[in-house]
């Protein structure tokens with residue numbers, strides 16, 4: 001458990017919050033630019049002079065009035081937006097730099113070969129950072145962070161500026177790492193897809209304060225206030241390994257979804273799908289002759305106001321799960337959609353992340 005109860009003044013900006021971060025989980029710290037996400041992370045790391053209050057990890061006081069533990073003695077590792085690798089050293093030398101001595105490493109959880117394999121770095125070991133893509137460099141930075149044997153990993157927008165393929169690989173790598181080592185991770189991000197794929201808990205910040213905290217599912221409503229509009233997070237499990245035309249069958253409760261085989265983490269037990277409400281369309285009967293791959297039976301639970309006056313968010317139940325569709329009021333009237341009615345909700349496989 002990481003207990004934080006802090007205050008910090010930086011010019012006109014004031015960070016003031018108290019929260020207990022769960023151990024063994026991924027907590028995403030989410031909020032608009034300038035709300036204080038990085039400042040919070042830096043405060044936890046001991047990188048903000050003038051911090052007031054307390055920061056405690058398990059039973060250790062890291063920061064209190066009478067005691068401040070230095071960053072390098074907190075057993076944490078930080079990965080930033082920039083990988084900060086030694087440009088003149090090879091990947092291997094970068095990784096070995098700062099690693100515990102061999103005799104100490106023997107007893108450590110995160111072994112050199114395991115980390116190289118987990119992050120698929122074997123082909124790059126003798127290259128210099130300039131000979132790597134941005135995503136590969138960031139994987140080296142994550143590996144180096146892990147090899148310092150942290151008890152807590154702090155990630156500050158580590159996937160910013162990377163393309164979708166590089167991001168997907170890093171997200172899959174981080175998931176594997178977290179599951180393998182039960183390593184607590186604090187991830188600063190303002191990308192909803194990263195939060196949805198990685199977070200167990202979500203802390204939402206506004207203007208230096210906590211706006212809300214909770215599990216990912218509890219926070220979907222708050223995440224829906226994001227610029228890109230309302231969303232749903234569906235939990236799906238692998239189907240019976242059926243494949244057709246490059247699509248793989250997944251189960252959403254009792255119903256089947258067909259998703260592209262590429263971009264999905266291999267051997268995944270279950271997966272979260274981010275579905276933007278704007279990508280969901282509704283029909284009163286099953287859609288035939290359509291290019292849409294996925295349609296599910298759903299029951300209308302209710303309606304919510306949307307940002308745009310001409311639209312509504314339709315809340316749907318798909319089995320036990322919640323799906324949101326952004327639909328014009330004109331369509332709601334034309335189709336006579338009412339709470340309790342059953343509909344077919346269709347969305348493109350390409351709209352699934």
Ligand SMILES: Nc1ncnc2c1ncn2[C@@H]1O[C@H](COP(=O)(O)OP(=O)(O)OP(=O)(O)O)[C@@H](O)[C@H]1O
Nearest residue numbers: 010011012013032033034035036037038039040190
């Ligand atoms: N030394 C400083 N003096 C004055 N204001 C500062 C100083 N350092 C940070 N700030 C302010 O603190 C606020 C929080 O910054 P921070 O980088 O933590 O935000 P953030 O949520 O991580 O933003 P982003 O997502 O853009 O990285 C910002 O409004 C910033 O301008």
